[in-house]
Amino acid sequence: MHHFPSSTYPEDRAEHPPSFLHDNTYNSSTPPSSSRSSGGSLISMLLQKTIESEQTLQESSAAYYNPEAHISFSALTSPRLVNHHSSTSSKSSSTTMEPLSPASQASTGASPNGAGSNQDWTLELGDRRQAKRARVENIIRGIAVSPPSPSVHCTHGETTPSNDLQSETMENKQESKRKQRVPQHQDLLRTGGASGKSTDEGHNLRKQLQTMQRLLGQLQARFIQIYEYQTESQEDVRDGTFSTDKEDKLLADILKYELSRAVNSSVDSIFKNISHTLFKPPQLHIKDGGMAETDDEPVFLSSHEPASSSTHVDSMSRLPPCSKSGMVQLPEIQTEALSLVVQKPASMTHPCSPNLTVKRPLHFHQPSLLYNHPTDLHEDHQVLDNLKHNGFHHDTFGGLPCRPTTMGLPTSEMVDLLWDPVKVKSKVTSRPPRSPQVHHPTATGHNMLLDSLGLPHVKMEYGSFQSMVKRTSYVLNEGLTTHHLKKAKLMFFYTRYPSSNVLTAFFSDIQLTRCIMSQLIKWFSNFREFYYIQMEKFARQARVEGVNSVRDVAVRRDSELFRALNMHYNKANDFQVPDRFLEVAEITLQEFYISISLARDSDPSWKKAIYKVISKLDSDVPAEFKAPLTT
DNA sequence: TGCAAGCCTG
DNA sequence: CAGGCTTGCA
Numbered sequence: 001m002h003h004f005p006s007s008t009y010p011e012d013r014a015e016h017p018p019s020f021l022h023d024n025t026y027n028s029s030t031p032p033s034s035s036r037s038s039g040g041s042l043i044s045m046l047l048q049k050t051i052e053s054e055q056t057l058q059e060s061s062a063a064y065y066n067p068e069a070h071i072s073f074s075a076l077t078s079p080r081l082v083n084h085h086s087s088t089s090s091k092s093s094s095t096t097m098e099p100l101s102p103a104s105q106a107s108t109g110a111s112p113n114g115a116g117s118n119q120d121w122t123l124e125l126g127d128r129r130q131a132k133r134a135r136v137e138n139i140i141r142g143i144a145v146s147p148p149s150p151s152v153h154c155t156h157g158e159t160t161p162s163n164d165l166q167s168e169t170m171e172n173k174q175e176s177k178r179k180q181r182v183p184q185h186q187d188l189l190r191t192g193g194a195s196g197k198s199t200d201e202g203h204n205l206r207k208q209l210q211t212m213q214r215l216l217g218q219l220q221a222r223f224i225q226i227y228e229y230q231t232e233s234q235e236d237v238r239d240g241t242f243s244t245d246k247e248d249k250l251l252a253d254i255l256k257y258e259l260s261r262a263v264n265s266s267v268d269s270i271f272k273n274i275s276h277t278l279f280k281p282p283q284l285h286i287k288d289g290g291m292a293e294t295d296d297e298p299v300f301l302s303s304h305e306p307a308s309s310s311t312h313v314d315s316m317s318r319l320p321p322c323s324k325s326g327m328v329q330l331p332e333i334q335t336e337a338l339s340l341v342v343q344k345p346a347s348m349t350h351p352c353s354p355n356l357t358v359k360r361p362l363h364f365h366q367p368s369l370l371y372n373h374p375t376d377l378h379e380d381h382q383v384l385d386n387l388k389h390n391g392f393h394h395d396t397f398g399g400l401p402c403r404p405t406t407m408g409l410p411t412s413e414m415v416d417l418l419w420d421p422v423k424v425k426s427k428v429t430s431r432p433p434r435s436p437q438v439h440h441p442t443a444t445g446h447n448m449l450l451d452s453l454g455l456p457h458v459k460m461e462y463g464s465f466q467s468m469v470k471r472t473s474y475v476l477n478e479g480l481t482t483h484h485l486k487k488a489k490l491m492f493f494y495t496r497y498p499s500s501n502v503l504t505a506f507f508s509d510i511q512l513t514r515c516i517m518s519q520l521i522k523w524f525s526n527f528r529e530f531y532y533i534q535m536e537k538f539a540r541q542a543r544v545e546g547v548n549s550v551r552d553v554a555v556r557r558d559s560e561l562f563r564a565l566n567m568h569y570n571k572a573n574d575f576q577v578p579d580r581f582l583e584v585a586e587i588t589l590q591e592f593y594i595s596i597s598l599a600r601d602s603d604p605s606w607k608k609a610i611y612k613v614i615s616k617l618d619s620d621v622p623a624e625f626k627a628p629l630t631t
Numbered sequence: 632t633g634c635a636a637g638c639c640t641g
Numbered sequence: 642c643a644g645g646c647t648t649g650c651a
Contacts, residue, residue, distance in 0.1 A: 485642085519643090525636070526642055605648095607637090
C-alpha cells in the first residue's frame with residue numbers, strides 16, 4: 001500500500017471513474033503547442049477514421065456524440081477553453097465527475113446539447129456554422145496547399161504543413177520547434193533517396209508522399225468535422241460570447257501542430273518500417289495467426305503477437321523483459337507503425353514495445369480506438385512497404401530498430417511514461433537502479449554528517465578551500481563547493497523552504513554574497529522541483545495502479561518514492577533520513593493524490609496550494625549542520 | 632517596475 | 642544543476 005510496485009497497467013480505464021478528468025488533465029498540462037508528445041495518435045486515428053470516414057460523415061449527428069469525438073476533441077481543447085468553461089461553471093461538484101470541459105462532456109455523452117434540443121439548436125446555428133466551416137476550410141486549405149511535396153529538393157520549411165499559417169504565429173517558440181521536426185524527416189527522406197538509385201526511389205518516394213497527402217486530406221476532413229462539433233459546443237456553452245478570431249487562430253495553431261505531428265509520425269513509421277525490413281531475420285514472415293503471409297505483413301503479425309500471448313494485462317512485470325516465449329525473436333524490430341496499424345490494449349503491455357511512448361497518448365485519449373481494428377489498411381501499409389525497397393543503407397538507420405529511450409525501462413518507468421510524457425526526460429534519467437538497501441541504521445550525528453561531507457572526491461580542493469573562502473571575491477561556483485551542495489541536499493530533508501536567515505546561519509563558512517545566496521536559493525528551488533516532480537509522478541502512478549483512497553497513500557523507507565528521493569538528496573546513502581521527512585513526503589504525496597483525484601490539476605497553478613501546505617512543514621535544521629565543513 | 636518563485640530547457 | 646524566461650505580487 002505504501003509503495004507502488006508499478007507492475008500493472010490500467011487496461012481498463014473504467015476502473016477509474018474520473019478517468020476523463022485525467023484525459024483533461026493531460027491536455028491541460030500538455031497543451032497542443034507542446035512539442036514533446038510526438039505521438040502518432042492523430043495519424044492513427046486518421047487511419048481508423050479513414051476506414052469509417054464515409055459512414056461517419058453520413059451519420060454526422062451520431063458521430064458528434066461518438067466517444068471517439070471526445071478523443072479528437074480533447075486534442076482540440078486548449079487549456080484556455082477548459083479554464084473558461086470550468087470558471088464559468090460556478091457550482092463546485094461534490095464529486096469529481098463534473099465535466100470540466102466540452103471534451104469531458106463529449107466523453108461522457110452528457111453533452112448539454114443532448115437529444116431534445118439538438119435539432120432546433122442546429123438549425124439556429126446553421127448559418128453560423130456555415131461561416132465557421134468556411135473559415136476552417138480556408139485554414140485547412142492553407143495547410144493543404146503546401147503538403148509534403150513529392151519533390152525531394154525541398155528545403156527546410158518548404159514542406160512544413162501550412163507555412164503561411166506558421167509564419168503567422170512564429171512568435172510562438174513551440175511553433176518554431178514544431179516546425180523543425182518535420183523537415184528532419186524529410187531530410188532523412190532526402191538522404192535516403194540520394195543514397196539509392198534515383199529513379200525508382202524517386203518514384204517510390206513520390207508514391208509515399210502522395211499517399212501521405214491523401215491521408216492528410218482525410219485528416220483535414222476529420223478536423224473539420226471535429227471542429228464543427230467543438231464550435232457547436234462552444235457556442236452553446238458560451239451563448240453568444242464566441243470569440244471567432246481567437247478560435248480561428250487557436251484552431252489554426254492546433255491544426256498545424258497536429259498535422260505536423262501526423263506527418264511526422266507517419267514518416268517516422270515509414271522509416272521504422274524500412275529498418276524493420278532491413279533488419280528482419282529471414283524467418284520472420286512465418287508466424288501464427290496467418291496474418292503474415294508475405295513479407296509485407298510482418299507488422300501486423302508482430303503487433304498482434306504480444307496480444308495473443310498475454311491475455312490479461314494484469315502484470316507487466318511478469319512478462320519477459322524484451323521478448324515473448326517461443327515467438328520469433330522480433331528483436332525490437334517491431335518498431336513499426338503500431339500506431340498506424342493496430343491499436344490493441346495488449347500491445348501496450350509488452351514491456352518491449354518500442355512504440356510505447358508513441359502510443360501512449362492515443363491510448364489515453366482514444367480508448368475507443370483501442371478496440372478498433374483496421375480492416376482496410378492494406379493500401380496504406382503497402383505504401384510503407386514500398387519504402388522498404390528504396391535502397392536505404394543500414395547506416396542511415398543505425399539504431400532505429402531499438403529505441404534506447406524506452407527499451408530497457410522497468411515497468412514502473414513505463415507506467416510513468418504512459419502518464420506523463422512531458423516529464424519523460426527527468427524520469428528516464430533520474431531514476432537509476434539502486435540496491436534495495438536504503439536507510440542507514442546508524443543514528444544521525446555530528447561526526448557522521450561531517451564524515452559524509454568529507455568525501456574523497458572533493459578532498460583535493462578541500463584543503464585549499466579554506467583559504468579560498470577567506471578571500472572575498474568569489475564567483476559563484478568557486479565559492480560553493482560540492483560539499484556545500486551535499487550539505488544543502490541533506491538540509492533539504494529538514495527544510496524545503498529555507499529562509500535566507502537559515503541559509504546564512506548554516507553556510508556561515510562561506511561569505512554569502514548576494515550571488516551565492518541566490519545560488520543557494522536556486523539549489524533549493526531545484527531540490528523542490530525534483531521533489532514535487534517525484535510526488536506528482538508517484539501520485540499519478542498510485543491512481544493508475546488503482547489506489548482508491550488517500551489513506552492508502554503512504555511513504556515509507558522501502559517505498560519507491562523514498563528511494564528516488566534518497567537517491568537524489570542522499571546519494572551516498574550515508575545519512576539517516578529523519579522520520580519527519582517521510583511524514584512530510586507522505587503528506588505531499590497525499591496532497592498530490594487528492595488534487596489529482598479532484599481534477600484540480602486542470603488549473604495551471606494547481607500546485608501552488610500544495611506548495612503552501614508543504615512550506616509549513618519545515619523543521620529546524622539540526623545545529624550540527626552549522627559546523628563548518630572542514631571541522 | 633522590480634523582485635522572487637516557478638517553469639522550461641539543455 | 643544552471644541559465645533564461647515567465648508569472649505573480651507589491
